Amino acid sequence: MQAIDDQSTGGIRAMADVYGPNAGVPTAYEAVRRLAGENAVVVFSTSGCCMCTVVKRLLFGLGVGPTVVELDLLPSSSAASDVHAVLFHLSGCGKMSPIPAIFVGGKFLGGIDTLMACHINGSLIPLLKDAGALWL
Known part of the structure; x- marks a missing residue:
């Protein structure tokens, strides 16, 4: 898999738009909230x-086209650090890294453990359908 694909480039552009000179200076929380609210899966x-x-x-295999934000490829390391801090706070994971962080339907789902648990117990597909990420 390539480091940057069309989906991750879109996520980087979206974060750059949020942090760009024409967007004012939103907090990292506002940027994450806006991105999560405007996309079915982030x-x-x-x-x-x-x-x-x-x-x-997993998500691409299920037919979902998530917006992927590669934090290490954001144009501003300060923005990446701020977003990482917001994700750390949302995850409440103590000393563990909050990456990957998945949002579905504008809500924070969790990390890989939550995503895999939902996939195994059969609740992931209905979540994705409700969010508008899957139509079948």
Whole structure:
């Protein structure tokens, strides 16, 4: 899998628009909330993370085209750090990394463990359908 695909480029552009000079200066929380609210599925990832690759492959394999934001490829390391802090707060995961972080239907789903649990127990497909990420 390539480090940057069409979906991750779209996520980077979306974050750049939020943090861009014409967008004012939103907080990282506002940027994450806006991105999650405007897309059916959003994955915050880093390009070299194997668990992030698993999440993206699962979602693409199910026919979902998530908006992927590769934090390490954002134009501003400050923006990436701020977003990472917001995800860390949302995940409430203590000392563990909040990446990958998955939002479905504008709501924070969790990380890979939550996504895999939903997939195994059969609740992932209905969540994706309700969010408008799947039509079948």
